[in-house]
Every structure is written in structure tokens, then in C-alpha cells.
Amino acid sequence: MDSTFTLLDLGWQAYFQQQLSLDDLESNRIARICTKTGSHYELVTESGFFTLEDHSDMPNMAVGDWIVADTDNNFLRLLESSSTFENIASNIDTVFLICALNQDFNLALIKRYLELTHDAQADAVVILTKADTCDDVMEKRAQVEKLDPLLIVETVNALDSESLTCLSPFLKKGKTIALLGAVGSGKSALINTLMKTSDSTKSPVNIGTSGSLKIMPSGAILLDTDSMRELQLSEFDGTTIANFADIIALEKHCRFSDCRHEGEPGCAIKAAVKANQIDEQRVTDFLLLRNEDGDDDQVTKSKPQEKFYRSAQSDIRARKHSSAE
Structure with missing residues (x-):
């Protein structure tokens, strides 16, 4: 397992840096939770991986959280998250809300996903898939855009890498993304296309044993857990x-x-x-x-x-x- 990650590789941002003390910078370690299994957490640092056992005196934590640990890998404190799907995932920058432009197009479901994402304080981008098979793309897109005048909405063919270039601004190095979408919406096709690359040095890399966090070829981090799928x-x-x-x-x-x-x-x-x-x-x-x-x-x-x-x-x-x- 590759353990040569920088904090930027793992999603570190200025928001978390501002929460560190001088002791943290000089003596302690910064780690991100990459797996949660039962009462154990797997964490990753610039120095490698370690595990923590959950104790009653520790706060509730989820995949994506950042913590401060001492040099013996003992838990010291949890950093405040930038976004939180409570007890499910933390510190997601952007959530791709996936909906297919076919008979399963459901404006009410998109609205519900938006509410969940806004409650978590993450950014939302609606991605309407199967645009290549839809005769009224612009009409459906307009319906979604009416939900929020500031909402970003993209129409794509999830199987076509050229069609997905519109998502590049959200897939920058160190940015954490997640996907929400109903059955048949095209989540898997979208991820599979985004993960493909002709450059072998930029193939996807799992962070930790579960693959709940995965570095994409673009450098963005995909957060994909069972709890997030079943949100x-x-x-x-x-x-x-x-x-x-x-x-x-x-x-x-x-x-x-x-x-x-x-x-x-x-x-x-x-x-x-x-x-x-x-x-x-x-x-x-x-x-x-x-x-x-x-x-x-x-x-x-x-x-x-x-x-x-x-x-x-x-x-x-x-x-x-x-x-x-």
C-alpha cells in the first residue's frame, strides 16, 4: 500500500490549517480518517497509516474527518469539519447530484438531494446524465435550474470523457467529492469514465484498505462509503x-x-x-x-x-x- 502522501494529496486546506496550534505544528501529527470499521478507525498521515480504537471519551467521527494525534499516534482532538453528513462522512467539498435524463428524471428527488447537501454545508453540482439519449435536454435542465438561481447544472454523457470536461473545475488536486444518485442514474458509469486515463502514472490510488477514499487521476479525492450510498x-x-x-x-x-x-x-x-x-x-x-x-x-x-x-x-x-x- 502506497503511504507516500502529502497533506495536500489527502485534501488538506487552509480552513484546517487555521485550527492548528504551535504545538500541533511542531510536535504533533495531522491525520485523516480513511476507514471506519466497527470500533476502529484507520487513519493516514504523511508518515503512513495507523489505527485508533474508538473510546467513549472520543467524539463521533466519520470517514473524511481530520484529527490531531501525538507522535505515538494517540488521539488528541478532532478538527472542526468544513462540511458534515452526520455520522456518515465529513469534509466533502462538492457533491455531484446525479439524475438521468430519461423516464427516471425526478425533480423532487433532486430537490431532496439538494436539501441534504446544503444541510451538510457542502457545495452541490447537479449532473444530468444520458443527455445523448434525451430529446428535451434544455427543458429538463431549465426545470432544475429553477430550483436555485445559483445552482450549477451540467448535462453529460457519462460514457464520454470529452463530455465530462465540464466537471474539471471541481476535480482539482486535494478537493474531496462524493456522489448521490438513484438507481440507474449513471453514477458508476460517471466514476468509471473519470477514473480512466492513458497516463499510467496517474491511475486511481486507494487511501487505506477499504477504498473509501480514492485519489482520482485528476488529483481529486473520491469519498465513497456504504453509508454515503445509503444516505x-x-x-x-x-x-x-x-x-x-x-x-x-x-x-x-x-x-x-x-x-x-x-x-x-x-x-x-x-x-x-x-x-x-x-x-x-x-x-x-x-x-x-x-x-x-x-x-x-x-x-x-x-x-x-x-x-x-x-x-x-x-x-x-x-x-x-x-x-x-
Whole structure:
């Protein structure tokens, strides 16, 4: 594992430098969390890697956080973050909000991503993918731009490197980026194209064992964790789950247990839409919000999804119990 990183390589900025004391500069070490596994953190410094065990007297920390440690790699203090997705990731400069220009185009979902990103105090750039297959690109782009007059919106073909040159200003050395986007939005295609380079000396480099932080060929840092991918699932509260409880209940009656509700035979949800028992837009919103990453062909439930289902089923049972009384 390559351990020859400078602080700039790792995303160090003047904002963090201003928080250091003279002792920090002369005697201590600056480290960034690159992996969080259970009760252990993996950190990287200019001198290499070390691990910390989480203790009750330590603050809550996430991948991307910067800390000060002594020369024996003991935790001293956490530096204030420039942006925070609480308990998920820290110090992301720009979040690419990905949405496809096809039947999955969803203005409400983009707005929700914007709210999450603004709450975290990170910059947002909306990237509308599959522009090469869309007949009304400018119309859809205009709809997104109306959400915020200062919002940067780019339309791209994620498979074409030339099309992605518009993203270069956000991919400078030492800048940390992350992606948010629903299933099929083109996140993987975008990253794969950005990671390609004809220069072997600039191939992507993992920082740490998990690959949660990765230095891109441009020098920017991609922050990609399971928690970040599942961010919108963890944002569900009881009210949101209650709103979709009827749809979740219908899933149990689909012919196939792995039904994606996209036209499979015996789909109870599609049948309910056809019979005007539920609104098709609600189903679309439910599917987009439930699935954060769709790179795999198999339908699997992550831990946040399992929690989502358990909470929804509890809500359904509570409703039935209340009705019976």
C-alpha cells in the first residue's frame, strides 16, 4: 500500500490549517480518517497509516474527518469539519447530484438531494446524465435550474470523457467529492469514465484498505462509503415510512420475492397502479428513494433497507391494531 502522501494529496486546506496550534505544528501529527470499521478507525498521515480504537471519551467521527494525534499516534482532538453528513462522512467539498435524463428524471428527488447537501454545508453540482439519449435536454435542465438561481447544472454523457470536461473545475488536486444518485442514474458509469486515463502514472490510488477514499487521476479525492450510498435510506423517518406503508404491504403479494416492480408478471404494485388503487408517481418516488445504488442485478437489502422494511411493517401492524380497537 502506497503511504507516500502529502497533506495536500489527502485534501488538506487552509480552513484546517487555521485550527492548528504551535504545538500541533511542531510536535504533533495531522491525520485523516480513511476507514471506519466497527470500533476502529484507520487513519493516514504523511508518515503512513495507523489505527485508533474508538473510546467513549472520543467524539463521533466519520470517514473524511481530520484529527490531531501525538507522535505515538494517540488521539488528541478532532478538527472542526468544513462540511458534515452526520455520522456518515465529513469534509466533502462538492457533491455531484446525479439524475438521468430519461423516464427516471425526478425533480423532487433532486430537490431532496439538494436539501441534504446544503444541510451538510457542502457545495452541490447537479449532473444530468444520458443527455445523448434525451430529446428535451434544455427543458429538463431549465426545470432544475429553477430550483436555485445559483445552482450549477451540467448535462453529460457519462460514457464520454470529452463530455465530462465540464466537471474539471471541481476535480482539482486535494478537493474531496462524493456522489448521490438513484438507481440507474449513471453514477458508476460517471466514476468509471473519470477514473480512466492513458497516463499510467496517474491511475486511481486507494487511501487505506477499504477504498473509501480514492485519489482520482485528476488529483481529486473520491469519498465513497456504504453509508454515503445509503444516505437517503437513513433519512427516512416514521412519517415518511407511514406514507409508503401501503406500497410496502403490497410487495408481499408479488408473485416473485425479488420483484423490482418494473413490469414483471404478477407484480401486485403494478396491478394496483393499473386499477387506480395507488398513484403511479408515488410508486416511482418510493422506488427511487428506497434504492440508493443499483450496480448489482440482484435485489438485495442492505442494513438500512432492512431497517426501513421492519419499521414499515411495524407501522402497518400498529395501524391494524388501532383499527381493531
